[in-house]
Amino acid sequence: MRLLPPANGNRDIAQLQEDLPQEQLDNRKDPDKKREALKEIIADYNARYGTNFSLDTFDLYYQDIQKRIKDQKYPNRDLPREQKIDLTIVVDMLLTGFDSQYLNTLYVDKNLKHHGLIQAFSRTNRVLNDSKPYGNILDFRAQKEAVDEAITLFSGEAGERAREIWLVDPAPVVVGKLAEAVEKLQAFMQSQGLECQPEEVANLKGDEGRAAFINHFKEVQRLRTQLDQYTDLDEATHTQIEEVLPTDTLRAFQGVYLDVAARLKAEQGKAADPADPVQQLDFEFVLFDSALIDYDYIMKLIERFSAKGPKKQKMTRDELIGLLRSNAKFLDEREEIIEYVNTLKEGEGLSEQQIREGYERFKTEKYARAVAEIAAKHGLAPEALQGFIDGILRRMIFDPDALTELMQPLGLSWKARAQKELELMEDLAPLLRKLAQGKEISGLEVYDHA
Numbered sequence: 528m529r530l531l532p533p534a535n536g537n538r539d540i541a542q543l544q545e546d547l548p549q550e551q552l553d554n555r556k557d558p559d560k561k562r563e564a565l566k567e568i569i570a571d572y573n574a575r576y577g578t579n580f581s582l583d584t585f586d587l588y589y590q591d592i593q594k595r596i597k598d599q600k601y602p603n604r605d606l607p608r609e610q611k612i613d614l615t616i617v618v619d620m621l622l623t624g625f626d627s628q629y630l631n632t633l634y635v636d637k638n639l640k641h642h643g644l645i646q647a648f649s650r651t652n653r654v655l656n657d658s659k660p661y662g663n664i665l666d667f668r669a670q671k672e673a674v675d676e677a678i679t680l681f682s683g684e685a686g687e688r689a690r691e692i693w694l695v696d697p698a699p700v701v702v703g704k705l706a707e708a709v710e711k712l713q714a715f716m717q718s719q720g721l722e723c724q725p726e727e728v729a730n731l732k733g734d735e736g737r738a739a740f741i742n743h744f745k746e747v748q749r750l751r752t753q754l755d756q757y758t759d760l761d762e763a764t765h766t767q768i769e770e771v772l773p774t775d776t777l778r779a780f781q782g783v784y785l786d787v788a789a790r791l792k793a794e795q796g797k798a799a800d801p802a803d804p805v806q807q808l809d810f811e812f813v814l815f816d817s818a819l820i821d822y823d824y825i826m827k828l829i830e831r832f833s834a835k836g837p838k839k840q841k842m843t844r845d846e847l848i849g850l851l852r853s854n855a856k857f858l859d860e861r862e863e864i865i866e867y868v869n870t871l872k873e874g875e876g877l878s879e880q881q882i883r884e885g886y887e888r889f890k891t892e893k894y895a896r897a898v899a900e901i902a903a904k905h906g907l908a909p910e911a912l913q914g915f916i917d918g919i920l921r922r923m924i925f926d927p928d929a930l931t932e933l934m935q936p937l938g939l940s941w942k943a944r945a946q947k948e949l950e951l952m953e954d955l956a957p958l959l960r961k962l963a964q965g966k967e968i969s970g971l972e973v974y975d976h977a
Contacts, residue, residue, distance in 0.1 A: 576610070596630065604822045632663040632758070638670065644677045663758055698757050698764055705750040706771045712743040725779035728787065734794070734805045737787050741808055744784050751777060775849075782852030789858060821856065826883055829868060833877040844868060859961060863890055897958055905951045906937060916955075920962055925970035949974075 562582070569580050569588055576595070580588035595612040639647055648664055666674075696704075713723040719736055721727040731737050754760070754768060791805050828842055828850070842850075847868060851861045867889045871877070877885070898916065902909040915933045919925055930952075934944050952974045959968060 602821055632665065634665045634667070635670070636667045638668055638673070640673045641677055644670070644673060663756065665758070698754065698760055701750060701754055701757075702764065702767055702771065705747065705754065705768070708743075708746045708750055709772050712740075712747055715739060715743050725776065725783045728780075728783045734791065737791060738805050738808055741784065741788055741791065744780055747772065747777075748781065748784070778849050778853040781854075782849065785852065785855060785858060825851065825857070825864065826879055826886075829871070829882050830877065830879040832868070832873060833871055833875045833882065835874050835876045844873065859965060863893065863961075866893075894958070894962065901951070901954050901958070904954065905947065907933065907951075908936075911936075916959065916962070919959060919968060919971075923963065923966060923968050925959075925968055925973075927970070 566582060569582070569585075572588065572592075573579055576591075578588075578591060580591070592612060592615065595610065596615060598606055598611045599613075601611075633648065635647070716723040716727060719731055721730055728737075728740055731740055751768075751772070760768075788808075791808060794805050795808070828847055832842055832844065832847055848865050851857055851864055851868075854861075857864060864886070867886050870889065871882075871885075898913055899909045901907075902912040911933060915929055918929055930948055931944070934948060934951075937944070937947065939947055956971060956974045959971060
């Protein structure tokens with residue numbers, strides 16, 4: 528059954544009804560029944576999301592749906608998944624005039640053509656970043672001819688050239704490119720007198736060699752990320768990908784890449800020579816991120832590790848740590864999570880809530896020790912330093928006057944105090960960034976290259 532909202536004076540909806548004769552014809556059949564059905568749909572929506580929409584406020588209801596789809600940009604830790612929308616079933620609304628980079632799959636069970644087909648397909652083809660280089664279209668109507676006609680019309684090119692412009696390479700072609708990228712990585716490592724193994728990357732000599740590794744492996748990761756977008760790979764293709772670069776080896780390389788990239792990124796901006804290879808690197812950390820592997824997902828995996836039961840149903844400690852090391856999402860916090868995992872006993876049977884609370888206690892105690900050590904090193908009272916830190920995190924603004932006040936009990940001259948402040952901030956800035964959990968602290972950047 529197809530539903531369109533009653534126009535009720537809304538010219539946009541009235542125009543939509545005029546442009547869609549089939550839907551208009553459908554709505555002439557049992558209009559009261561369809562109206563009641565739409566009321567039920569909105570009532571269900573209100574009950575789920577705590578809203579108060581009606582047919583008279585359909586536009587606001589429609590806008591709220593769009594907002595919840597776009598809210599996928601917020602991690603579940605900041606906005607619970609229950610407040611977002613993952614899947615939407617539509618007839619024509621949202622097929623055009625709507626844009627969300629976080630849509631990645633369109634399931635088509637309707638005949639489309641020309642600009643309508645291109646516009647509908649484009650809903651999912653908004654590039655988010657290198658972790659979503661394109662969208663997926665699953666067509667249940669076998670519309671290859673209509674697709675070819677549309678892309679030829681709108682690209683101004685004919686035949687295969689039009690398809691090259693609009694459509695991604697078939698999976699076997701990408702697998703071939705992946706094999707070439709892995710061969711280039713192997714050749715580079717061999718040119719450095721090293722085996723192409725993750726543990727050998729630490730033996731690369733000089734930043735130039737490490738920068739070259741970053742560029743070679745980044746291409747390998749880009750192609751693996753592209754292959755991850757294909758939803759129709761058969762078992763033979765999966766096997767071929769695994770033979771090119773086994774998942775365990777890939778994950779180990781990802782962890783090494785993130786370690787090397789983090790160190791090199793800290794060096795950017797410090798060298799005077801703009802031709803320095805490190806200064807020219809684009810690390811593309813987003814290639815090593817995953818929308819599926821977030822904080823909640825990791826907490827659930829730790830619960831499975833802690834759970835009692837057969838080992839084959841659980842992730843081992845090494846597998847869990849490998850996953851953490853290979854994902855850029857945890858770049859700022861992964862060492863803490865790994866340290867916490869190493870304190871747990873496999874099969875201990877902790878609940879997810881106990882694991883979450885235990886991790887928060889672990890972080891609190893670790894950071895308290897770090898503050899005490901920094902305070903002792905710089906001759907400050909721990910409670911005074913903690914108060915200084917709390918003030919910064921409360922406003923997310925670095926206050927130089929508060930730093931001067933913190934140093935005042937030391938009774939230093941202006942010059943000595945300025946040097947002491949630099950020494951303190953060299954130790955304190957990394958801790959502040961960890962405590963900020965990825966949020967920016969305004970004014971702290973002045974100590975980045977001090």
